[in-house]
Amino acid sequence: MKGKLFIACLLSAVFSTQALAWDLWDEFKSTNVTEEGRVVDYSEKNLITTSEGQSYAMFYALVANDRKTFDQVFAWSENNLGKDQPSWLWGIPDGKMENPGKILDTNNATDSDMWIAYSLLEAARIWNAPEYEARANDYLAKLKELVRDIPNVGKVILPGRVGFED
Secondary structure, eight states: OHHHHHHHHHHHHHHHHHHHHHHHHHHHHHHHBOTTSOBOBTTSTTOBEEHHHHHHHHHHHHHTTOHHHHHHHHHHHHHHTOSSSOOSEEEOTTOOTTSOOEEEEOOOOHHHHHHHHHHHHHHHHHTTOHHHHHHHHHHHHHHHTTEEEETTTEEEEOSSSSSOOO
16 A cells, blocks of 8 residues: 555656646746747856757757747757757857857867757657658767777767867
């Protein structure tokens, strides 16, 4: 009986937390994700967008079954952070939202590239959309280029394309 009670309490907690999580996702979207799919970090004077922020938004959109936001965030990422060699940092130099932004650092962030690839693979599976899998494979190919074999350690992946060889 104790086991069943524990499971019932656990399920109750999960479902009540789940409802709150989606409210928080909707609140985050309305506050930080533009209509175009850009995740804005308002705490920075340059109103930056990072590839990490974009990748997390894709993941949460996937979990929320929010394909529209997923597509918007991914499209913005590819159109502004780069498609073939994604950059990790974009911003508006003068901090005025109405002015054009640009890439502020051309290096990638491997962690976000991994999350994007994972989210694309899962989106392909969940939404039966093979075009996502094709893009995920492009990301995975780029990630393979960052794998190094370190003596006495084994295979590691660099955190970015530039500045981490040593």
